[in-house]
Amino acid sequence: LNVVVxxxxxxxxxxxxxxxxxxxxxxxxxxxxxxxxxxYRTAPPLARYLSTHPRALDTARGVFGWFEWVYVHAEVLLMxxxxxxxLGAAAQFRRWRAxxxxxxxxxxxxxxxxxxxxHALLAYMSDEQMVKTSDHVLIGTVEAVESHYIAENVIVTxxxxxxxxxxxxxxxxxxRVVLRQPGGRVGPIVRHVTSLPAFREGEEVLLFLQTRKxxxxxxxxxxxxxxxxxxxxxxxxxYVTSSPSATRAGxxxxxxxxxxxxxxxxxxxxxxxxxxxxxxxxxEEDSDADK
Numbered sequence: 573l574n575v576v577v578x579x580x581x582x583x584x585x586x587x588x589x590x591x592x593x594x595x596x597x598x599x600x601x602x603x604x605x606x607x608x609x610x611x612y613r614t615a616p617p618l619a620r621y622l623s624t625h626p627r628a629l630d631t632a633r634g635v636f637g638w639f640e641w642v643y644v645h646a647e648v649l650l651m652x653x654x655x656x657x658x659l660g661a662a663a664q665f666r667r668w669r670a671x672x673x674x675x676x677x678x679x680x681x682x683x684x685x686x687x688x689x690x691h692a693l694l695a696y697m698s699d700e701q702m703v704k705t706s707d708h709v710l711i712g713t714v715e716a717v718e719s720h721y722i723a724e725n726v727i728v729t730x731x732x733x734x735x736x737x738x739x740x741x742x743x744x745x746x747x748r749v750v751l752r753q754p755g756g757r758v759g760p761i762v763r764h765v766t767s768l769p770a771f772r773e774g775e776e777v778l779l780f781l782q783t784r785k786x787x788x789x790x791x792x793x794x795x796x797x798x799x800x801x802x803x804x805x806x807x808x809x810x811y812v813t814s815s816p817s818a819t820r821a822g823x824x825x826x827x828x829x830x831x832x833x834x835x836x837x838x839x840x841x842x843x844x845x846x847x848x849x850x851x852x853x854x855x856e857e858d859s860d861a862d863k
Contacts, residue, residue: 719756
């Protein structure tokens with residue numbers, strides 16, 4: 573309210589921003605002109621009221637002073653608002669990027685694992701199913717285990733296996749196979765994916781592997797697809813043992829299937845797997861012949 577209309581204050585103290593708003597904004601439209609007409613009709617009695625009520629006048633002047641300050645510093649306030657908006661947008665972007673990276677880990681895990689192989693949903697596979705699903709079943713030594721980033725917050729581990737014997741498939745003895753699994757440790761940062769087997773350099777293993785076009789060889793059946801090969805210190809005889817996680821997964825299954833042994837002679841178990849492979853091939857040949 574411009575109290576100068578009633579002569580309460582000198583004209584020089586009239587807030588300049590009110591005149592600017594009147595001349596540049598309100599009087600430029602029919603609606604604004606009507607607002608100004610109403611203002612000039614009601615302003616004198618309001619000004620007379622303010623002139624007899626000092627507290628109300630001080631309050632009105634304070635309100636107008638605040639509006640004037642906002643008008644004068646509009647550019648600064650706009651810059652501050654834009655800065656706060658940018659900070660908020662940056663925070664949202666970081667949050668979105670973190671979610672994207674987490675999704676990237678999940679997608680990578682889904683590519684490397686068979687569908688439905690999260691730990692809670694990992695279906696137990698019999699030895700026959702393991703052999704049938706696998707493109708290669710081999711015995712080898714873990715030559716190298718290297719974890720590294722492939723994207724921000726996405727760690728993978730490359731495992732190099734030196735092949736010693738081939739139970740199924742056509743991998744050459746002395747050749748190397750490189751597996752890539754999601755998760756691993758880089759410095760103090762650890763990313764762990766449940767149901768995947770762990771590898772250590774120097775250990776001897778029997779692996780069930782499936783080759784995929786996009787990801788290369790992967791372990792079949794999660795931890796169930798890696799069996800440890802141990803050598804008896806006294807006799808030198810080699811034994812194959814299932815990992816505890818693979819055994820627990822098998823024990824949850826109620827079906828009557830042949831489970832991987834907790835401990836068995838390596839040569840006997842290898843011959844057992846080769847017999848399964850021969851039977852599967854014979855069944856496939858008979859099926860083709862019937863067609």
